[in-house]
Amino acid sequence: MARSAKTFQVTIRNSGQTIACTTDRTILQAAIAAGIDYPYACATGNCATCVSKLEEGKVSLLPHSDAALGKAQLKSGLTLACRARPRSDVTVNWLARAGG
Amino acid sequence: MALPTDVAARRARACKTFLEQAHAATAAEGINPSTLHAIKLKLVAFAKRTELFPLADFAMPEAQARNHPLLVEDNDGYGLYLTISLPGKEAAPHDHGIWCANAAISGRERHVFYRRTDDGKQNGHAIVVKVGEVVVEPGTGIVMADHDIHSTEVVGDRPAIGLSLYGYALARFPSVTWFHPEYSSVRATPSRRHAA
Numbered sequence: 113m114a115r116s117a118k119t120f121q122v123t124i125r126n127s128g129q130t131i132a133c134t135t136d137r138t139i140l141q142a143a144i145a146a147g148i149d150y151p152y153a154c155a156t157g158n159c160a161t162c163v164s165k166l167e168e169g170k171v172s173l174l175p176h177s178d179a180a181l182g183k184a185q186l187k188s189g190l191t192l193a194c195r196a197r198p199r200s201d202v203t204v205n206w207l208a209r210a211g212g
Numbered sequence: 213m214a215l216p217t218d219v220a221a222r223r224a225r226a227c228k229t230f231l232e233q234a235h236a237a238t239a240a241e242g243i244n245p246s247t248l249h250a251i252k253l254k255l256v257a258f259a260k261r262t263e264l265f266p267l268a269d270f271a272m273p274e275a276q277a278r279n280h281p282l283l284v285e286d287n288d289g290y291g292l293y294l295t296i297s298l299p300g301k302e303a304a305p306h307d308h309g310i311w312c313a314n315a316a317i318s319g320r321e322r323h324v325f326y327r328r329t330d331d332g333k334q335n336g337h338a339i340v341v342k343v344g345e346v347v348v349e350p351g352t353g354i355v356m357a358d359h360d361i362h363s364t365e366v367v368g369d370r371p372a373i374g375l376s377l378y379g380y381a382l383a384r385f386p387s388v389t390w391f392h393p394e395y396s397s398v399r400a401t402p403s404r405r406h407a408a
Contacts, residue, residue: 153390
């Protein structure tokens with residue numbers, strides 16, 4: 113039997129908002145659903161437009177490319193909002209502004 | 213048995229010859245559907261030469277996808293890459309702003325093709341509809357014009373390894389446009405043309 117998704121609180125420092133995000137959704141998906149103008153482009157872990165500082169908490173990452181987020185960046189506390197699913201309450205801060 | 217350095221040297225020569233053939237295919241007529249098709253056939257044939265692309269010569273991704281430059285021409289020249297994508301790797305619908313061809317060495321990757329149906333007048337908004345699908349596996353490939361739209365997804369439990377040829381090097385790409393049917397949105401990454 114499939115386990116139901118947990119819900120965590122995601123605080124987005126740039127907009128000053130805290131939103132709910134289930135463990136089966138990405139931070140970007142939850143932000144878009146909440147009407148937050150989170151920067152993004154590919155939304156699939158290829159371009160790094162949504163690269164963010166993970167200030168607090170834990171996430172799990174869906175598949176992404178080395179060019180978008182390498183080991184060193186991951187180690188330095190960066191994440192991709194489009195690939196990150198919360199595993200605790202988290203606080204993120206996006207680093208860029210989207211084009212397009 | 214060929215030494216690793218022999219393989220690397222043979223691969224380098226073969227890549228040079230391949231790009232010469234690709235340029236020859238477009239020299240008379242430029243880039244059009246016919247010449248792009250010819251390039252795809254040459255790339256598929258090149259990818260079949262698996263002895264030139266031993267996995268030991270190409271590091272696996274740190275994450276789930278990595279591009280290895282094979283031969284990148286100067287200025288506005290072509291870029292030829294060996295790409296490795298691990299199971300689960302995907303890319304939302306996008307165009308590259310420049311033509312490209314892909315051919316599989318091993319593994320399988322699904323390409324879904326889309327057509328944009330809105331008039332493009334509303335900033336950030338786009339509607340795309342699926343128009344086709346193909347699974348690229350050894351012996352096959354695809355080719356796309358500048359603004360053809362595709363999404364990709366590795367199929368199965370093996371890495372998809374292939375050759376990708378682009379009209380410009382990745383480091384000098386124009387703006388890439390990404391479409392998100394679930395949000396009816398469109399976003400673009402900045403052009404890297406200034407890096408030329």
